[in-house]
Amino acid sequence: MNTETADLRTAxxxxxxxxxxxxxxxxxxxxxxxxxxxxxxxPLIVAGLLAISTIFSxxxxxxxxxxxxxGDPERIMVLNVTQDVWAAxxxxxxxxxxxxxxxxxxxxxxxxxxxxxxKSLPVSDGLTVLSKFLVAVVLVPLGVFVxxxxxxxxxxxxxxxxxxxxxxxxxxxxxxxAWLRGELVIFLCLILxxxxxxxxxxxxxxxxxxxxxxxxxxxxxxxxxxxIFEYILFRTRYIWNFIQYRSGGIWHILGTRDGHSVMSExxxxxxxxxxxxxxxxxxxWLGVLAAAAMLYAAxxxxxxxxxx
Amino acid sequence: MTAVIEARSLSKSFGATHALDQVSxxxxxxxxxxxxxxxxxxxxxxxxxxxxxxxxxxxxxxLGLDPRTQRDQLxxxxxxxxxxxxxxxxxxxxxxxxxxxxxxxxxxxxRALSFLKRTDxxxxxxxxxxxxGMVTQLHLALILAIDAKVLVLDExxxxxxxxxxxxxxxxxxxxYFDKERTILLTTHQVEEVENLFxxxxxxxxxxxxxxxxxxxxxxxxxxxxxxxxxxxPARALKPFYEREIFGRVALFFEGHSAAELSALGELxxxxxxxxxxxxMQGTMKS
Numbered sequence: 001m002n003t004e005t006a007d008l009r010t011a012x013x014x015x016x017x018x019x020x021x022x023x024x025x026x027x028x029x030x031x032x033x034x035x036x037x038x039x040x041x042x043p044l045i046v047a048g049l050l051a052i053s054t055i056f057s058x059x060x061x062x063x064x065x066x067x068x069x070x071g072d073p074e075r076i077m078v079l080n081v082t083q084d085v086w087a088a089x090x091x092x093x094x095x096x097x098x099x100x101x102x103x104x105x106x107x108x109x110x111x112x113x114x115x116x117x118x119k120s121l122p123v124s125d126g127l128t129v130l131s132k133f134l135v136a137v138v139l140v141p142l143g144v145f146v147x148x149x150x151x152x153x154x155x156x157x158x159x160x161x162x163x164x165x166x167x168x169x170x171x172x173x174x175x176x177x178a179w180l181r182g183e184l185v186i187f188l189c190l191i192l193x194x195x196x197x198x199x200x201x202x203x204x205x206x207x208x209x210x211x212x213x214x215x216x217x218x219x220x221x222x223x224x225x226x227x228i229f230e231y232i233l234f235r236t237r238y239i240w241n242f243i244q245y246r247s248g249g250i251w252h253i254l255g256t257r258d259g260h261s262v263m264s265e266x267x268x269x270x271x272x273x274x275x276x277x278x279x280x281x282x283x284x285w286l287g288v289l290a291a292a293a294m295l296y297a298a299x300x301x302x303x304x305x306x307x308x
Numbered sequence: 309m310t311a312v313i314e315a316r317s318l319s320k321s322f323g324a325t326h327a328l329d330q331v332s333x334x335x336x337x338x339x340x341x342x343x344x345x346x347x348x349x350x351x352x353x354x355x356x357x358x359x360x361x362x363x364x365x366x367x368x369x370x371l372g373l374d375p376r377t378q379r380d381q382l383x384x385x386x387x388x389x390x391x392x393x394x395x396x397x398x399x400x401x402x403x404x405x406x407x408x409x410x411x412x413x414x415x416x417x418x419r420a421l422s423f424l425k426r427t428d429x430x431x432x433x434x435x436x437x438x439x440x441g442m443v444t445q446l447h448l449a450l451i452l453a454i455d456a457k458v459l460v461l462d463e464x465x466x467x468x469x470x471x472x473x474x475x476x477x478x479x480x481x482x483x484y485f486d487k488e489r490t491i492l493l494t495t496h497q498v499e500e501v502e503n504l505f506x507x508x509x510x511x512x513x514x515x516x517x518x519x520x521x522x523x524x525x526x527x528x529x530x531x532x533x534x535x536x537x538x539x540x541p542a543r544a545l546k547p548f549y550e551r552e553i554f555g556r557v558a559l560f561f562e563g564h565s566a567a568e569l570s571a572l573g574e575l576x577x578x579x580x581x582x583x584x585x586x587x588m589q590g591t592m593k594s
Contacts, residue, residue, distance in 0.1 A: 020413060023410060024410065026410070027406070030406070030410070034399070034403050035396070035398055035399075109396070112394075112396060113394045115394075116361075116388075117394045117395055117396065119359075119383075120387060120388045120390075121383065121408065121412055122380060122412060123383075123411050124380040304362060306356070306361065
């Protein structure tokens with residue numbers, strides 16, 4: 001009897017504490033989009049421009065010649081390729097915005113002293129840093145995914161309307177299975193990309209929590225100066241190779257199966273790409289560990305950082 | 309009664325300078341405490357230690373919690389306002405309310421709204437569009453809406469005109485303060501708020517010079533005003549500070565009875581501002 005009442009009392013409390021943390025995290029992430037409006041505005045504008053551009057675009061092949069007639073399998077391939085292009089362009093732009101965002105996220109609050117306001121509320125430094133990290137590696141990529149789908153579908157519809165009007169050749173065809181497979185590839189690539197670049201985002205956040213001024217300079221200059229010094233002093237290129245590997249290494253793993261490139265067989269990407277190799281890559285998960293360590297360091301620095 | 313803030317041998321150095329040197333004091337619940345000291349005396353460092361914003365040596369308990377290790381828990385019951393400039397300029401008034409209700413379990417949105425209704429602040433406005441006085445009103449609205457046990461204010465009215473300052477403290481006293489709550493306040497404009505305090509702590513060069521309730525001050529300190537030519541017998545009683553005003557001399561005594569002094573001239577309890585100056589000058593000399 002006694003234990004029962006005790007259970008009834010404690011259970012809702014701990015449940016409320018859990019939902020509290022979730023609620024706080026959601027509010028913290030909303031806050032990021034209030035302050036850094038470029039996080040949603042820029043991808044939205046690019047997605048809009050891509051969709052609208054279909055009104056004026058023409059169909060060309062790889063040799064820049066006008067395409068007038070192609071077969072059905074090629075039309076579905078065009079559907080898949082344009083899906084990829086749409087997602088890639090929006091993602092590329094978003095990742096530039098995210099880089100600036102991460103370098104700014106823990107720096108501006110110190111510069112404008114608003115950190116004293118944020119710290120006057122019961123939010124831990126760990127949760128604050130985590131919210132900024134999640135915005136960069138989860139929410140923005142998710143937004144890119146949704147925007148790319150919407151923009152691509154609008155573009156597809158515009159093109160089909162132009163085809164119906166007789167203005168342009170019918171070079172693209174709808175195929176639900178192919179479309180879903182294409183989106184699945186994009187979605188998996190986004191996850192892979194977030195995991196692979198997590199240490200880059202975490203390093204940018206760490207710099208923004210750490211440096212006295214110009215985090216952008218701190219982030220870019222060493223990338224070039226350190227490899228140059230290494231080469232001058234030791235005639236080696238380890239650091240430069242590492243930077244290159246961290247920039248694109250995962251895509252090499254994904255695109256290589258049994259030592260052969262699979263990129264030529266575009267049509268069956270989902271089956272051919274080396275997902276198992278990419279997702280079990282040791283350097284991928286070492287990077288995630290490094291990201292966790294850097295986020296921890298950023299939170300520690302923010303705990304007692306006092307520039308005011 | 310247990311103390312809300314209990315500091316023992318609080319120390320903090322920046323290189324060779326001691327911002328706080330073995331400082332001990334305690335603050336009871338339901339008091340309004342003025343932390344008063346000249347620039348660089350260590351006031352802000354003490355407040356930052358209390359708020360867990362800076363590491364320190366010594367022992368410090370706020371609401372029974374250690375600000376170094378239990379800050380996240382502590383901040384549910386402690387609220388602070390550094391000065392008017394810290395609300396981010398991009399923040400909209402509505403976003404400020406959304407944010408506070410999102411992260412603070414004891415934020416009462418209605419309370420903030422009803423205070424904001426008495427001002428000219430619009431929900432759509434950004435902080436950068438508000439005047440300095442309005443930013444303070446907004447910050448005050450947020451603080452009033454938080455059901456905190458301890459409120460720490462560090463120069464909250466710096467750079468505001470008299471009307472805003474007066475309104476700020478009136479609101480604080482009438483709409484916020486009660487016997488359960490404790491307010492710790494630093495300000496340079498001591499004259500304006502001295503009627504507010506129930507307790508004062510004078511701090512100078514990292515040390516507590518005086519810590520007392522305002523009632524006890526009246527019993528301990530007396531200000532005797534005499535004309536300059538009659539000052540000698542009063543001086544014989546060893547005032548710790550004196551100052552000349554229009555040919556008359558104000559002498560400040562500690563630990564003398566009123567009966568002893570009243571025959572010599574005009575006697576009264578010194579104002580906190582005068583006492584502060586007297587104490588500071590007195591310490592500087594010694």
